[in-house]
Amino acid sequence: MFDKMKQLMEMQKSMQELKRQLDKTCFDVLSSDGLIKINMNGAQKVTSVQINAELANLDKALLERAISDVYNRALKEVQAIAAAKLKNISGLNLPGQQ
Numbered sequence: 001m002f003d004k005m006k007q008l009m010e011m012q013k014s015m016q017e018l019k020r021q022l023d024k025t026c027f028d029v030l031s032s033d034g035l036i037k038i039n040m041n042g043a044q045k046v047t048s049v050q051i052n053a054e055l056a057n058l059d060k061a062l063l064e065r066a067i068s069d070v071y072n073r074a075l076k077e078v079q080a081i082a083a084a085k086l087k088n089i090s091g092l093n094l095p096g097q098q
Contacts (some may be wrong), residue, residue: 031070040074
């Protein structure tokens, strides 16, 4: 019983460290058309958005699609990073991960 409690406490400590690591991890993601770049951290917070000057002449619908595309790509990437790190700590294989 004590061993299980110790394991749980160690896992909790590892999860807290993982959260700190993810909060410090930042990456850039480009929209599929390369017109918008988002920088996001592992806590899924957008830290910056860069919009290519070419978009000044494009219509609103295209801009909205590009922003949606790059944001969704960034979320998918941060979720994959978090799942991979979680798998390393816990040995759990989350759905959607290899």
